[in-house]
Amino acid sequence: MSQNKPQKDLLYALVTDVGSTTTKARLFHKTKDEWRFLVAGEAPTTVETPYEDVTLGVINAVKEVEELTGKKILKPDGSGIETPFNGKSGVDIYCTTSSAGGGLQMMVAGLISSMTAESANRAALGAGAIVMDVMAEDDGREPFEKIKQIRSLRPDMILLAGGTDGGAIEQVISIAELIKASEPKARLGASYALPFVYAGNKDLHNTIQNMMEKSFALIIVDNIRPVLEMENTEPARRAIHELFMEHVMSHAPGYKKLMQWTDIDIMPTPAGEGLAMQLIANTYKQNSLGVGLGGATTNVYSIVDGRFVRSVSANLGMSYSICNVLKEATIENIMRWLPFDIDPDYLGSQLSNKMIRPTTIPQTLKDLMTEHSVAREALRLGFNHHKSIATRLKGVSVLRTVSDMFTQELAETYIDMMKMDILAGTGGLLSHAPRRIQSMLILTDAFQPEGITKLYQDSVFMMPHLGVFSTVHQQAAWEIFDKDCLLRLGTVIAPKGTAQEGNEVMSVDLEMPDGTEIEETVKFGDLKLIPLATGSEARVTVTPGKGFNMGAEKPEAPVRGRVMGGEAGIILDGRGRPLWIPSDNNKRKELLLKWFKTLELYSKDVLETF
Amino acid sequence: MAYTPGLKVKRIDILSKERRLPVKGEVLVNLGDKVNHQTLVARAYISGDPTIVKVAIHLQIEPNDIFDYMVKKEGDSVNKGEPIAKYSGFFGLVKKNINSPVKGKIESISPATGQVIVRGDPIPINLNAYIPGEIVHILEDEGVVIQTKGAMIQGIFGIGGETHGTLKFKVNSPEETLEANMITSDDKDCVLVGGSFVTLEALKKSVENKVSGIIVGGIGHLDLKEFMGRDLGVAITGQENLGITLIVTEGFGKMTMSHLTFALLKDFEGKLTHINGTTQIRAGVMRPEIIIPHEQDIKESEDILSGGMIIGTPIRIIREPYFGVIGKVSSLPVNLVQLESESYVRILEAELNDGSIVMVPRANVEIIEE
Numbered sequence: 007m008s009q010n011k012p013q014k015d016l017l018y019a020l021v022t023d024v025g026s027t028t029t030k031a032r033l034f035h036k037t038k039d040e041w042r043f044l045v046a047g048e049a050p051t052t053v054e055t056p057y058e059d060v061t062l063g064v065i066n067a068v069k070e071v072e073e074l075t076g077k078k079i080l081k082p083d084g085s086g087i088e089t090p091f092n093g094k095s096g097v098d099i100y101c102t103t104s105s106a107g108g109g110l111q112m113m114v115a116g117l118i119s120s121m122t123a124e125s126a127n128r129a130a131l132g133a134g135a136i137v138m139d140v141m142a143e144d145d146g147r148e149p150f151e152k153i154k155q156i157r158s159l160r161p162d163m164i165l166l167a168g169g170t171d172g173g174a175i176e177q178v179i180s181i182a183e184l185i186k187a188s189e190p191k192a193r194l195g196a197s198y199a200l201p202f203v204y205a206g207n208k209d210l211h212n213t214i215q216n217m218m219e220k221s222f223a224l225i226i227v228d229n230i231r232p233v234l235e236m237e238n239t240e241p242a243r244r245a246i247h248e249l250f251m252e253h254v255m256s257h258a259p260g261y262k263k264l265m266q267w268t269d270i271d272i273m274p275t276p277a278g279e280g281l282a283m284q285l286i287a288n289t290y291k292q293n294s295l296g297v298g299l300g301g302a303t304t305n306v307y308s309i310v311d312g313r314f315v316r317s318v319s320a321n322l323g324m325s326y327s328i329c330n331v332l333k334e335a336t337i338e339n340i341m342r343w344l345p346f347d348i349d350p351d352y353l354g355s356q357l358s359n360k361m362i363r364p365t366t367i368p369q370t371l372k373d374l375m376t377e378h379s380v381a382r383e384a385l386r387l388g389f390n391h392h393k394s395i396a397t398r399l400k401g402v403s404v405l406r407t408v409s410d411m412f413t414q415e416l417a418e419t420y421i422d423m424m425k426m427d428i429l430a431g432t433g434g435l436l437s438h439a440p441r442r443i444q445s446m447l448i449l450t451d452a453f454q455p456e457g458i459t460k461l462y463q464d465s466v467f468m469m470p471h472l473g474v475f476s477t478v479h480q481q482a483a484w485e486i487f488d489k490d491c492l493l494r495l496g497t498v499i500a501p502k503g504t505a506q507e508g509n510e511v512m513s514v515d516l517e518m519p520d521g522t523e524i525e526e527t528v529k530f531g532d533l534k535l536i537p538l539a540t541g542s543e544a545r546v547t548v549t550p551g552k553g554f555n556m557g558a559e560k561p562e563a564p565v566r567g568r569v570m571g572g573e574a575g576i577i578l579d580g581r582g583r584p585l586w587i588p589s590d591n592n593k594r595k596e597l598l599l600k601w602f603k604t605l606e607l608y609s610k611d612v613l614e615t616f
Numbered sequence: 617m618a619y620t621p622g623l624k625v626k627r628i629d630i631l632s633k634e635r636r637l638p639v640k641g642e643v644l645v646n647l648g649d650k651v652n653h654q655t656l657v658a659r660a661y662i663s664g665d666p667t668i669v670k671v672a673i674h675l676q677i678e679p680n681d682i683f684d685y686m687v688k689k690e691g692d693s694v695n696k697g698e699p700i701a702k703y704s705g706f707f708g709l710v711k712k713n714i715n716s717p718v719k720g721k722i723e724s725i726s727p728a729t730g731q732v733i734v735r736g737d738p739i740p741i742n743l744n745a746y747i748p749g750e751i752v753h754i755l756e757d758e759g760v761v762i763q764t765k766g767a768m769i770q771g772i773f774g775i776g777g778e779t780h781g782t783l784k785f786k787v788n789s790p791e792e793t794l795e796a797n798m799i800t801s802d803d804k805d806c807v808l809v810g811g812s813f814v815t816l817e818a819l820k821k822s823v824e825n826k827v828s829g830i831i832v833g834g835i836g837h838l839d840l841k842e843f844m845g846r847d848l849g850v851a852i853t854g855q856e857n858l859g860i861t862l863i864v865t866e867g868f869g870k871m872t873m874s875h876l877t878f879a880l881l882k883d884f885e886g887k888l889t890h891i892n893g894t895t896q897i898r899a900g901v902m903r904p905e906i907i908i909p910h911e912q913d914i915k916e917s918e919d920i921l922s923g924g925m926i927i928g929t930p931i932r933i934i935r936e937p938y939f940g941v942i943g944k945v946s947s948l949p950v951n952l953v954q955l956e957s958e959s960y961v962r963i964l965e966a967e968l969n970d971g972s973i974v975m976v977p978r979a980n981v982e983i984i985e986e
Contacts, residue, residue: 149668157665176679179728187666187723187733191638213728321850326897333847354837355868356936361851362773362867362897366935366980367961373936374957440958609958 011090011098013479018097020071020079020087021471022064023275024051024104024264026302027325027364029063031071032471033079033097034486041482043490046466047071050365052260053106059260060106061267086267099478101268103470105275105300106258110134110250111193111320113161115141115181117168121399122206125230126167128315128395129205129239133246134274135163136303136320143177149184156188162254164190164200164222165242166214167230169207178206182217189221194254199223201249205230205242223253237399250274273474276305279432280316281473283307285480285487286462287314292427295453297385298469299433301325301364304388308396308421317392322384324377324435325364328357335383342587343379343451345598346372346616371612374440378448381435385452393419423456423583424502424557430492432464442573443535443605446495456502456583457557458546460570461495494540496572500579503554504586505530510551511580516569517545528580533601536578538571577605623770623865623903625877625984631768631907632752635743636759638662647754651745651762653780653890658743658759664736667718672730674714675703679730686732692722700732746778747890747907766909767884769865769877771831774893774904775844775853776861781807781828783889783908785882790873794832796821803827807889807906809881813870814862819843822860829861829891831881831906834871854894854902861893863904871940874932874984884908925983931966935980942984943968 019034019041031047047070052063068079068087078095081088088096112135116123123142130137138159141152164185168178182204192200202222204214211226218224225248227241251271265272276298283296287309296307304322308315321330332340337350356376360366368374397418429449436445445463455461468491476483501512509530516524519542526534538544547566548556555561569576581601588594595616603613641660645651671686672679688700694716701714716734723735749764784806786798794810796817803825810818810832816839822830841847844856865877889908896902925931929945947965953975954960961977968974 150665153666153668176729179726180731183724183726183729183731183733184668187668187735189663189666327850329847329851330849333849351836351838352869354841358773358837358840358848358868359935359939362895363934363982364897367959367977368957369935369955369977369980370937371956371958374959438959609956612956 016098016479016482018091018099019475019479019482020068020097020100021468021475022067022100022102023278023467023470024053024060024063024102024106025275025300026106027051029060029067029106030467030471031064031067032468033071033075034475034482036482040489041479041485043466043468043486045071045074046468047074051106053258057259059263060104060258061260061263064102064264064267089269099269101270101273101474101478102264103273103275103278103474104261105303110163110246110254110274111136111138111161112163112165112246113137113139113141113156113159113190114165115167115185117143117174117177117181117206119145121234122167122169122231124395124397125237125239125399126165126205126242128237129167129230129242130165130246131316131318131395132239132280132314133243133250134277134280134316134318135246136318138320141181143181152184153188156185156190160191160193162193162201163203163246163249165203165205165246167206167242169210169229170234171208171229171232173207175207175210178210179213179217182214186217186221194258198253201225201253203227203242203245203249205245208232223249225249235399247271247277270474270478273477275300275470276303276316276318278470278473279305280307280314281476282432282469282487283430284309284314285472285476285484286428286430286492289484289488290428293425294428294430295421295426296430297388297432297449297453299324299381299385299388299431299435301434302327304384306388306392308392310396310420310425315392315396317388317395319388319391322388322391324381324384324433325360327361327384328380329361331380331384331387332357334387335380340376340379340383342594343382343598344375345595345602345613347591347595348376371608375608377435378439378444381448382452385448389453393421396421423454423459426455426459428460428462429453429455429498430462430464432467432469434467437464437467441607442493442495443607446498446574446577447601447605447607449495450498450500450577450579451585454500454583454585455498456500457565458548458567458569459498459500461498461572461574463493463495465491465493494570494572496538496574496576497569498577498579499546499548499569500581500583501548501550501554501556502583503550504582504584505551505553507531509553511554511582512551512556512578513549514578515547516576519544526578528578530580530582531586531597532578532580533604534578534580535575535605537575538569540572542571543568544571544576623772623982624768625770625874625880626768627880627883628912629766629768631747631749631764631766633747633749633762633764633907634755634759635746635762636755637741637743639741640757641741643754643757643760645751645760647751649751650749651751652748653745653888655745656742657745657751657762660741660743661738662741664720664738665718666723667720667734667736669700669714669717669732669734670730671701671714671732675701675712677703677730680727682725682727682730682732686725688722690722690725693720694722694734695719700734746892748909764907764909765911766907767880769880769906771863771865771893771904771906772867773851773853774861774863774895775840775856776829776858776893777854777856778890778892778894779807779828779861780888780890781805783807783809783881783885783887785809785885787811790833790875790878793870794818794830799825799827801825807831807891809878810873811878812872815839816842819860819862823858827860829863829889829893831863831865831891833864833866833873834869835862835864836870837868840868851895851897853896854892856893861891863891863893863906866940867934869939874942876984881906884910925964925978930984931964931981932984933966933974933976933981935976938968938974938976941968941974943974946973
């Protein structure tokens with residue numbers, strides 16, 4: 007790397023993401039005083055036989071970049087990336103993210119499901135891992151069941167938490183004994199020492215050291231829950247990352263070589279994506295929700311009042327995992343988004359065929375609409391998973407008011423869509439949607455934003471790239487992010503509540519940038535689209551109808567604000583929250599078609615034939 | 617964009633099969649040995665299952681007093697039901713025994729938790745050759761590589777593990793469906809070849825008649841769900857214990873079996889056939905396989921797959937609206953073309969067997985060997 011070059015002198019940066027299916031190279035360039043995205047190159051990932059060397063895929067993707075720019079980047083003998091840029095060839099920095107070969111797969115354990123085990127789960131997810139199992143003393147399973155499970159799992163790493171500092175001892179040792187006795191085997195082979203991170207009661211450091219050091223590659227870090235009122239995931243997250251590089255990555259085919267090519271450590275793709283999402287929240291200083299919808303996984307990120315939480319749903323995705331979406335969502339829930347009848351067996355076979363041939367793409371509109379329906383469900387399930395992780399710290403006494411006594415329980419999750427200002431999406435399906443309004447409605451249907459929410463999406467899939475690049479040059483990453491990556495879709499205005507069809511949901515007064523005023527009344531079941539170009543803003547006053555609210559202190563009180571324009575514009579969503587879809591099949595299809603036509607979601611000519 | 621690589625359909629191939637133990641063990645054959653499919657080539661023992669006995673809790677004693685009550689020490693062998701700890705109190709009037717729930721060895725006695733771990737007897741893993749052939753490489757303490765000459769066909773999806781049987785045809789054309797009434801008790805231990813589809817009833821009847829395996833073009837999504845007793849979810853298969861191995865060569869739904877595959881299998885009717893339905897789509901891709909060892913010596917044609925796609929390359933379309941249709945590449949336009957879905961992608965034009973020309977994304981075809 008051009009470690010010697012000061013940041014201000016950097017001119018070219020090459021970043022790749024070695025995905026489970028495709029390796030995506032992005033070249034960034036500083037022109038005059040600003041950093042911009044230059045070109046993209048893609049090639050199939052070569053982690054599997056017969057290649058078994060990820061660098062081949064990287065070379066192929068970079069070759070495409072070379073062809074498009076006419077600039078040499080690879081070393082002449084193909085032994086890596088030429089750095090630094092010498093005025094003619096090479097780049098100043100090369101870095102990469104990776105999720106190939108199944109990503110980082112972890113098993114986590116703690117003492118109490120809702121406390122230390124949950125914190126351990128959050129730490130593992132925060133490090134970009136796929137969590138295969140969360141084990142706890144009180145998880146309802148008998149020891150023999152847990153042993154059976156540990157023996158069948160083949161994780162890349164184990165994280166054990168449990169006990170506050172000075173707290174439980176015996177029970178934590180008991181879990182450690184159970185894990186050790188189970189003799190877990192690593193996914194990458196019998197000869198490989200399984201990494202084990204201990205982040206529990208500090209009084210047990212010596213005991214754990216003596217018990218585990220011969221059987222595992224052990225790292226002991228500060229307690230994840232030193233006291234009940236505090237969660238300290240950072241030391242565990244750092245240890246996971248360190249072990250990931252040392253033990254997991256270096257064993258994956260070709261990664262040892264790739265690690266020598268890169269200027270900074272390889273980062274798991276969800277970690278890179280997460281940094282990009284944090285960049286949005288930090289820059290706008292607003293609560294944000296982000297999602298990466300991939301072929302194998304769905305990653306959801308939330309930044310609420312500065313607290314960042316990531317979830318990785320291992321088996322929710324649009325290609326490899328599409329049948330698991332079908333299984334978890336049920337075929338009926340996928341079909342509810344389609345404005346035409348389809349035989350469930352045919353649909354199931356169609357999705358199974360996508361799973362076994364994951365690189366195929368929809369050719370017909372009906373096929374595209376089917377994938378969009380699956381995407382809504384994958385995102386909905388991924389968001390549910392996220393909400394189960396983005397929770398208040400349990401075990402901490404919370405001051406309750408008299409009115410709380412009459413409510414059932416405090417909400418488990420602190421994610422409140424009314425308080426979310428930004429919703430952003432990335433991933434192949436969203437980035438490659440033929441019309442931008444399609445990804446806007448998919449995100450809206452899945453996450454059901456409430457109040458006034460700005461929607462963004464990744465233009466050509468480079469959020470993970472910019473995430474890892476931001477660790478080297480934050481300013482440059484943001485410039486590219488803002489100008490070339492973060493595509494403004496527009497704003498969704500959606501009051502919370504429900505009503506009978508035809509009742510008023512809201513009246514909206516918009517003062518457009520040219521001074522014209524638009525007044526709209528939205529009835530229950532209506533969707534309206536008001537064009538407002540990217541870069542423009544309008545003033546808005548929303549007065550909710552009876553039974554609806556926009557997040558004002560007094561329900562039904564009007565709210566005022568500014569709305570952001572974008573490729574799609576402003577959606578006035580009168581479908582209620584929770585979103586209403588009629589149960590009557592004909593009525594449902596009729597309404598879906600009406601929504602799709604109103605938003606010009608798909609080709610009108612084809613929709614007319616349904 | 618890349619096209620989906622075709623699956624292997626080879627009449628003659630020198631096949632090298634690695635047989636590796638999951639843990640280190642003992643290799644039982646020598647370099648150059650000739651083996652048949654049942655020959656044991658390696659053996660290992662994995663440690664037995666641990667069973668945790670909560671001695672302190674059951675005896676109501678302090679964990680760190682546990683050694684005072686143990687009648688067995690670490691490393692001792694125990695039989696199922698044999699006492700491992702005893703409590704005697706109140707002048708010997710109150711007695712309590714803790715017996716081992718399994719046969720095995722005392723692995724650890726923990727004064728921290730008051731738990732005893734009894735390790736069950738080691739579990740042997742016997743690895744057979746799976747296919748006949750010659751041992752060409754010894755993987756020290758781990759296994760062997762066996763080489764054989766034979767036909768090799770990869771399916772697209774399968775369920776069930778390694779098995780073998782005599783190859784037997786149940787249909788006359790690759791378009792035909794394998795129905796329940798075609799299965800008889802004579803099919804016991806055979807590997808049956810169907811055409812485009814296997815019905816749920818045919819699958820069930822095959823299990824009843826102890827058929828070893830079925831090779832077929834397609835299967836219905838709901839039929840598979842009912843047969844497996846669960847939704848497939850993630851495509852990692854091979855461990856099912858359904859009494860049969862199924863190999864699907866083309867995909868889900870009614871799918872005419874590739875004529876090449878059908879003809880190749882037909883040539884080896886009556887031969888001992890080895891199949892494995894294990895499929896893994898992600899992270900270490902594994903496709904189901906059919907191996908038919910033979911001594912035929914035919915000059916192999918050039919490997920079409922290695923040449924990439926050119927005008928005239930035979931292809932199969934692997935996505936709607938032409939799923940399963942076979943044709944030849946008639947044109948490879950360079951520019952991006954807009955599809956009905958409105959995406960702009962690289963396409964090809966294909967001449968189908970009926971002479972018609974259709975446009976398909978390059979991502980939606982696979983090269984086949986005809």
